[in-house]
Amino acid sequence: MSPAMNRSIRAELPLPRHRRRRAAVAAVTALATALGLLAGAPAEAATSRDAARAAGPVVTRAALDPQLVAGRGARVAFLEQEAENAVTNGQLIGPDRNAYTLPSEASGRRAVRLTPGQHVEFTLPAAANAITVRYSIPDAPTGGGITAPLDVAGNGKRIRTMTLTSQYAWLYNQYPFTNDPDAELLHPDWWITECSCVPAETTPYPVIQKPFRPSHFYDEQRLLLGRTYRAGDRIRLTVPAGSNAAWTVIDLLDSELVGPPKVRLLAANVLAFGADPTGRRDAAPAIERAIAFARRTGLPVYLPPGTYQVNRHIIVDDVTIEGAGNWYTTVKGREVALPTPAPDGSVHTGVGFYGRDAADGGSRNVHLSDFTIEGDVRERIDTDQVNAVGGAMSDSTIDGLYLRHTKVGLWFDGPMRNVRVTDNIIVDQIADALNFHTGVTDSLVENNFVRNTGDDGLAMWSEQTANARNTFARNTVQSPVLANGIAVYGGADNTVTGNLIADPVREGSAIQVGSRFGAEPFTGHLRISDNTTVRAGTWELNWKIGLGAIWFYALDRSIDARVEVTGDAYLDSTYNAVMLVSEWAVKDLYSISDVHFRDIRVDGTGTSVVSARTAGSASFQNVDARHVGAVGVNNCGSFHFTPAGSEFGLTDLGGNDGGWLADWQLPNTITCDDRPPVTPPPPPTPWTTP
Incomplete structure (x- = not known):
């Protein structure tokens, strides 16, 4: 690591997890050019x-x-x-x-x-x-x-x-961002890469080009x-x-080709309880009356075609709510400022279906399907509970929803277990599409389509209590503007399989395994299999290096549970296919080990197949690569460059075709290039085996 990078990492301030008005012609011109x-x-x-x-x-x-x-x-x-x-x-x-x-x-x-x-x-x-x-x-x-x-x-x-x-x-601007294109820095004491300085230590105060970022x-x-x-x-x-x-x-x-609306005759039809399907009048009380009736009679609640205005949370427990299809039934609401902040810190409320708090026992047997939830969230306030689906819902299903313009599509605060989130479309979110937060276990997220999130597409965040035995399977995540397509922060025995992740934009990549954000440690197994990433790996602005299509990050502690990565395909990676890195400040405390890659195909990297910037080890078997832009292995270890070689060891278990590993002198030769030049690869093509 170069001294410049050393300074950049030490100067970067840790960010929290949840990630006046003068129009100037010069600013507009600069923005249009950018x-x-x-x-x-x-x-x-x-x-x-x-x-x-x-x-x-x-x-x-x-x-x-x-x-x-x-x-x-x-x-x-x-x-x-x-x-x-x-x-x-x-x-x-x-x-x-x-x-x-x-x-x-x-x-x-x-x-x-x-x-x-x-x-x-x-x-x-x-x-x-x-x-x-x-x-x-x-x-x-x-x-x-x-x-x-x-x-x-x-x-x-x-x-x-x-x-x-x-x-x-x-x-615009620094996290958590603003809607004001003319705003000054939101955090004047934070490192900003555009001036290569710590603003609080700069005289005069740095001038930023507006609109900023x-x-x-x-x-x-x-x-x-x-x-x-x-x-x-x-x-x-x-x-x-x-x-x-x-x-x-x-x-x-x-x-x-959309089919006709679904009709449910034997149900608590919200129209019978006074709901307005034109969206002009508040439908929340009528929907709640239908829910109460349905719970007494064992019937489902039915939302016929129409638009239903709901401007607050509807609490759901032991109830089934069905729409006519997400093209026909829309539950839509305004974001409403609260007169005083709620106990959880929220300063707004908005449309959402929420299970009861886990501290109150949570909800069970909730089934939501076949309707749209459309919010009115235009700014990121991390304390706000303005998500389409939230709370704790055990033994529940979320299926066939279309979620748009909320902060997070589905944010579950556990402990809770056995929720199945399937066949949903989640788009245009200010933050995540879905987050399993705190003690979500034995749950499945499958066959969901995600596009244009303002933070991680799909995340498991084991804050305070570990998530365990969950699976993210066969989902598509496209164009997350910030952070990662799929992220796993701690937890035990979780699986990420069969997903397609494309086009992350900044401060993340397609798949991240991260010991960060105060997450509980990784334990047991983490299985990552049969995923495809496309045009992944972003430029990390503070570190000034390119990330990997899949990257492992040891910040809060070591990553030493067994991680098995099998059957993945990393296509047209902007920088590296695989990256393993520890934070500079803790590089001598934490490492990444017991990671195993097998049956992987790498078709195009701007730089390396593997970039290691940590102590630890990984094994590779049947990892085939072509169109590699730089040295196959960029091994910096933890930057001590000892006579014995790199502190990160790569084990060749055979079958690694393409010369990317064979050209690297084993067992642990140092091949460190802090910022290798980027060679854009050709477009991916079908992979044929002789």
Whole structure:
């Protein structure tokens, strides 16, 4: 480790887990340049109309050929089409993996920029009657967002005009971020990399370019088309000539054939208890009356098609609540300021279905399915309980929900056991999509689709009490703006398997195993198997190094439980495929050991296959690599460079093809390059075995 890196790590202040208004022309110009929207920014010419039409519709998963990720991730009802593969007279932006730019937060790191009058047109690959559009439009000059129109046409005939909004996007500055693009530093005493200084020790006070660190640019919106369009039909998105948005970026379109609403006749229908399905009147009391009746009679609660206004938590225990389908039934609410802070520190409340507190015994036998929960969360306040689903729910199921615009989609505070979270879509969150927090055991998170979270996509956080025997299986996590796709912080005998994780943007990667945030130690086994990561591994701003697609981080204590990583595929990793690191301040106290990699495929790294910056050891068997950008093993150990060699040992168990390990002189030769040059790899291709 170089002296400069030593200083940067020591100067970095530890962050907590939960991660005026003057508009200046210079700031707007600087921001537009950073986002790649002005002339001179990296961009490609617009897609050729004739070439795109000749090629036909291009269906992707995580912006890749579906064959490359077959068998991994969530099975979903929609088909993904990236705007950069469609017909357009707009401008292609990207690719770019640098934080704080529009391309970096786009799926596949590319998108299409439209100005008023321009369009992008998609050819449907299959019959569809519904679409989802992922987009970005500018913020208001003083923050808070704007709205702007987008015309939708099918085969040349107008369907309707969508009203896009940036009111739930555009965060700025240091954690926990602000909606004010003109704000000064939120934490003047924190290290900021942009000036290579500790601001409190700098005279004069450092000047930051405003807006400072813009992020969280995208939002998405769904639309029922009113009829079924056939495969080969064209859906055109056009920015009207009179749009008040200077630009509209289209990232992708998902198309889907949605079935009819589900009807439940033998149920406590909330309409019978006075609920307003138009969304104009508060429906919470009526829903609570239906819940009370259902508990007495043993019936489920049914939410027919409609929008139900709920502006607070609905407490659920021993009840089943079903909607007509998440395209038809929406429970939607405003964020409401509390007159005084709640005992848990919340200063707002909002729409959410919550189990009882674990301290009060928690809830059991809760079953929520087939409806949408849409919140109104526009800022990150970590003490607020403004999550779509929360509390403690044992022996419960959450299935088929669509969760949007809340702080966290599902935040469970245990102890609790046996919850199954399946087949949900969780998008546009200010923080995590799901977090198992404190003593969640014997639970399953499977076949969920996550996109555009403001923190970890899926997390197990063993604070105070260990999580144990949980499984995250066959989920898709795309474009987490901050932190990791999937993170495991301590715990015992947990499993992460069959997931697809793509495009993390900053301060994290696809998969993290972290001894941090005050988590209980890892014990027993941690099994990580058959996952695929895509374009993962971000640039750590404070350390000034690139992370791995999977990275192990010893900060609070050693990681010495048995970790088995088998069957993973790390595709197009921005920096390393695997990284193991301990914090500089504790590098002589903690280590990472008993980690075993087997049957791994690495297709493209910007730097190394393995980067070790800690004491400890790992073994490798049948780890095949190609298109490696730098030295196969970058082994710095704990930076003592002893005559005996590196403090981190790699054990070759055989079958490691591609020369990445054989070229490294075993057993523990030091091959430390503090910041190796990056060589972008070619795009991933099918892996054939001789």
